[in-house]
Structures are given as structure tokens and as C-alpha cells.
Amino acid sequence: MGAFNLRICVLAAGLLMASQAYAAYTMEQMCAQWSGKGYVGNPNDCTGWGFCQGQNLVAWGNCSPNQTYNAQLGICNWSNQTVCKSNPVSTCQLATSPMYVADPDNCNQYYNCDGKGNSQVFSCTTGSVFSASGPACVWGPTCPQDSICQYMLNDIFVGDPKHCGQYISCSKGVGTSGTCASGYYNLQTGNCEPKNTCDSSNSGSTTDDQFTVGDLSGAKxxxxxxxxxxxxxxxxxxxxxxxxxxxxxxxxxxxxxxxxxxxxxxxxxxxxxxxxxxxxxVSPAAYACPYNRCGNVAATFMATVNSKCGTYTYCAKGTTANCPAADPYFDEVHSICTSGTLNYTVCTEEVNLTN
Structure with missing residues (x-):
């Protein structure tokens, strides 16, 4: 793995591709559920990786040119031998042998790569979804690729983001939920323990760090x-x-x-x-929220309010930066810096940050 380059990070918003898939979990959220130490994949960048330690994302970077990060193995490998989960067309263009690749935007669909740079899209029958680990169409309403394990190592246990006190076993990018025979899973230690350590800060929502669903408001x-x-x-x-x-x-x-x-x-x-x-x-771009705009979104960068989208926030650190002079506006919908004026509400509406 190469050393993290701050300059690359600051300029990365101008290089993100509009075709990237929307990810269910960010690297920060994956690290928060894992008691171990090691690498995870970047759901928004096929070449990207992050390093988890102490349940925090402590470093990040990219593979060398012509390489794609293999999250299940925790290594950078040649792109023509590694599936790029957020861009199946790119995978098929580089693949030198036939393979099937999941469609990140539609779990019912998958791509058939012929090993010569070409691809075709196929659909599973009604009521079934494509499982990339098969690869095969399987029956069930849940998309296997939505698992927190998709960008994590094989053969590890992580906390269940939706059910605190339970765990998920990761294998080939798919997670299998489980409960302790007695007691509760402690995601800080990675062990089953008698005491329930769950509270409103880890209640089971991947984005809720202040409230628990069902909490009651103040009187007024x-x-x-x-x-x-x-x-x-x-x-x-x-x-x-x-x-x-x-x-x-x-x-x-x-x-x-x-x-x-x-x-x-x-x-x-x-x-x-x-x-x-x-x-x-609503879409975050359609409302200029005065609070932390990185909450509840699986995005690396978000536009900063009251900046007319001339500034963006790096969600992992809470720091801000500007797009390059040639493309001065940050388009958070497509995760790119652009020269065109943006009409999103977040770019045009002034808000009171003391609310």
C-alpha cells in the first residue's frame, strides 16, 4: 500500500467519476463496526482503500496504476484480474477471461463479460436477485451486495449496524447475521460478553450517533x-x-x-x-441543511453550505477545501468539480448556521 498523500485527497473531488455507484456504507462506518485492524475497500473508488484501527479510519490511499483493490483479500491486484464493484463496464473492458459482475445500481441485473472487452446485461427472473459470490441468481428480497461485508476482508466478524449486540460473519463479500449463544456481541472487543454495551450511540442505525429510533422529544x-x-x-x-x-x-x-x-x-x-x-x-442537494451534512450519506465529499458550492467538506475529517480554479464548483450529486454554475438548493440558499 502506498503512503497516504494529502494533496491527492484534496484534489480527489475533481477526479471522481459521475458513474460511481451509490454505496450503502462508507469506510468510516465499516471501521466503526470492526474491532480488528486492517484494510477495507473504498466503495466510491475501485482503486481506493482505507486502513482501520481502533474502530476508526486512520489512513487511506490508492493502488498503483492499472491495479484494482480486492477488498476480500485485502490486496491491490491487476485490474484485468479483479472485479471493480462500482463500475462493471470498466471491469468487462479490462477482463481477459469470461466472468459475471453484479450491477451496483440494480440487484436484479448482472453483467456478462466475454473476456474480450465486451459486456452484456442480463436480468434474473422475477423474485430473485444476483449474488456476486455465486455467481448466480438466488431467491430472496435482500440484495447480497448490500452487506457491510462487501468491501471488507474475508473471514472476519463485525458488528451488525442494524442490530446492536449482534454480529455479522463476512465471507466473499456477503454477511451472515448471528447472535451470541449467551450474552451480546461487543463490537469494541469482537467478543460475546454478558453485559449489553448498546446505548443510544450504537443502537443499530448506521448513521444515528445521537438518537435512537423511538426516542421521545422534549415537551415543547x-x-x-x-x-x-x-x-x-x-x-x-x-x-x-x-x-x-x-x-x-x-x-x-x-x-x-x-x-x-x-x-x-x-x-x-x-x-x-x-x-x-x-x-x-429529500435529496441532500435539494435542502441546505445547517447541521453536519455528511450524516446519513455514503459520500466522501459534501458541498459546504453558504459557499455557493465553491467549497466542499471532506467527511472523514470534517475539513474543507476548494475545487481547482478551472472547475471552481463542487457538484455533490455527481461527485465532481465542474465549471458550470449549479442550481441545487444547497448551492443557492443561504442558511443560518447558528440554528
């Missing part, structure tokens, strides 16, 4: 947020409930049955932010 939260929350699909007179921002995260909201009720906390689907004026979960 619903009353204070009632005026700001408006359901766009229904008139004010007929709405009998509201969704109110939690006032701390970009993705959390309270369900308020009435203005006088106590709110119940919930989280937007991964990849979205809660817009309190719309009362809906």
Missing part, C-alpha cells in the same frame, strides 16, 4: 416546530400531524401527532436529508 419540541413543518401534499387545514426536525442532525425528525404531543424520533432513509419546511426526506 412539537409546538415549536409546528409552524415550520408543512406537508406539501396536503393543505394546512386538513393536516392533523407534523414531522418536525430534531434540531441537531440533517436526517432526524420527530413525528408529532398534535401540536401538544411528545414527538417520536425517526431517521430518513440513508442518502437523504429531512427538509422541515416540506416535512419530507
Amino acid at each position: 419540541t412539537c409546538a415549536n416546530g409546528w409552524a415550520a413543518a408543512k406537508d406539501l401534499s396536503t393543505s394546512e387545514e386538513t393536516v392533523t400531524y407534523k414531522f418536525v426536525s430534531d434540531g441537531a442532525t440533517c436526517y432526524g425528525y420527530y413525528y408529532c401527532a398534535t401540536k401538544e404531543s411528545v414527538g417520536v424520533w425517526n431517521s430518513c432513509k440513508t442518502g437523504t436529508h429531512f427538509n422541515p419546511k416540506a416535512g419530507q426526506c
